Amino acid sequence: MLDYVGLESDLGEEERLIRDTARRFVEERVRPDIGDHFQEGTFPTELIEEMGEMGFYAPNLDGYGLPNVSETAYGLLMQELEACDSGLRSMASVQGALVMYPIHAFGSDEQKERWLPALGEGEAVGCFGLTEPEHGSNPSAMETTAEADGDEYVLNGSKTWITNSPIADVAVVWARESSAEGTPVRGFLVETDRDGVTTAAIHDKLSLRASITGEISLQNVRIPAENRLPGVEGMKGPLSCLTQARFGIAWGAVGAARDCFEQAREYALDRDQFGGPIARFQLQQEKLAEMATEITTAQLLAYRLAELKERGDLRPQHVSMAKRNNVRTARDQSRVAREMLGGNGITTDYSPMRHMANMETVYTYEGTHDIHSLILGEDLTGIAAFE
Numbered sequence: 001m002l003d004y005v006g007l008e009s010d011l012g013e014e015e016r017l018i019r020d021t022a023r024r025f026v027e028e029r030v031r032p033d034i035g036d037h038f039q040e041g042t043f044p045t046e047l048i049e050e051m052g053e054m055g056f057y058a059p060n061l062d063g064y065g066l067p068n069v070s071e072t073a074y075g076l077l078m079q080e081l082e083a084c085d086s087g088l089r090s091m092a093s094v095q096g097a098l099v100m101y102p103i104h105a106f107g108s109d110e111q112k113e114r115w116l117p118a119l120g121e122g123e124a125v126g127c128f129g130l131t132e133p134e135h136g137s138n139p140s141a142m143e144t145t146a147e148a149d150g151d152e153y154v155l156n157g158s159k160t161w162i163t164n165s166p167i168a169d170v171a172v173v174w175a176r177e178s179s180a181e182g183t184p185v186r187g188f189l190v191e192t193d194r195d196g197v198t199t200a201a202i203h204d205k206l207s208l209r210a211s212i213t214g215e216i217s218l219q220n221v222r223i224p225a226e227n228r229l230p231g232v233e234g235m236k237g238p239l240s241c242l243t244q245a246r247f248g249i250a251w252g253a254v255g256a257a258r259d260c261f262e263q264a265r266e267y268a269l270d271r272d273q274f275g276g277p278i279a280r281f282q283l284q285q286e287k288l289a290e291m292a293t294e295i296t297t298a299q300l301l302a303y304r305l306a307e308l309k310e311r312g313d314l315r316p317q318h319v320s321m322a323k324r325n326n327v328r329t330a331r332d333q334s335r336v337a338r339e340m341l342g343g344n345g346i347t348t349d350y351s352p353m354r355h356m357a358n359m360e361t362v363y364t365y366e367g368t369h370d371i372h373s374l375i376l377g378e379d380l381t382g383i384a385a386f387e
């Protein structure tokens, strides 16, 4: 596996173990069928609990049976999952970084006890409802409301493009508390079997096909007041979750790019044209050299991010730079790999075109490439250019 500057030598025993366990799981349990899932637009739901048993959901958190592994170990896990498919990493990212993290960071003791063990073991599935039909890149304009009514809240609104909503047991819904002064954004835990909740699936995606995506419609949904996340108010609630998930994406994208590189290198060495392997052509070697360099640069950024996170010095803008760069690298390099595979490269027998299609989603969700440019632009100049 591509590790051109020997980053492996700095890994601890636990980090290697987690990486190898995830790699083996992916090779044995997921990779054989992932092309079929992609073609059929399905997710291997039978693996959700198994992934929980393996400790793939929020292993970087502590308590409630969670192992509190290093941020590098968590990153390596995301990398191995996405080397298989972005849909697999999305499952772990949403469950861990977007559902368990806010409950862990902002939830009451009762909420933590009710949900963290079940979500961690994969017995329950969660989803994260921030995006609305009319508010994607600018979620602070959200229209979904939660109105206090005695010891309950009444929720109304709709969320869209929500990973796993059709199979979720609980949704973390971000809504404006319309009955509070200033209508602040708050997080609410909404069980999906409550009256007034529907979660229609979104079909016909041409990207992230091995992942379940849907809407969340909320029509006069009554939830107990204690379902509100007590520990956070305002956009820093959802944004802090996104920072966690984007950290995993910065690592995961390296996995997808690495997988493309490995397939292209192997193919170039095996495929003969004009009397020998295509790997002997300078044009093909230039592509491999560029790919390896870009992937190595992305790896270094991901490793540095984990160091900064570990010591508490990670800023959201650091994560924006890495998400932006590493996903762009994976998007660009998956295309080069596809090209090197010739006609075979457009089939599901090989991964590059699947990764290439997936990267269109990864480039767009969790803050589009443009939005991360604006975040960095503001950080570098002090001038916000969002509006």
Ligand SMILES: Cc1cc2nc3c(=O)[nH]c(=O)nc-3n(C[C@H](O)[C@H](O)[C@H](O)COP(=O)(O)OP(=O)(O)OC[C@H]3O[C@@H](n4cnc5c(N)ncnc54)[C@H](O)[C@@H]3O)c2cc1C
Binding pocket: 094, 128, 129, 130, 131, 135, 136, 137, 138, 160, 161, 162, 163, 164, 207, 208, 213, 361, 364, 365, 366, 367, 368, 369, 370, 371, 374, 385, 386, 387
């Ligand atoms: C498969 C999939 C899964 C997803 N899962 C989830 C999930 O689980 N939970 C969730 O809440 N959301 C999820 N999303 C939603 C995702 O986060 C949004 O699609 C994303 O934030 C972009 O919003 P939008 O699609 O409305 O695009 P828009 O915001 O309408 O953007 C359209 C284009 O305009 C550009 N643009 C927007 N504003 C600016 C600006 N100020 N300056 C310059 N350019 C700008 C964008 O970069 C983009 O190119 C998912 C999306 C997909 C595709």
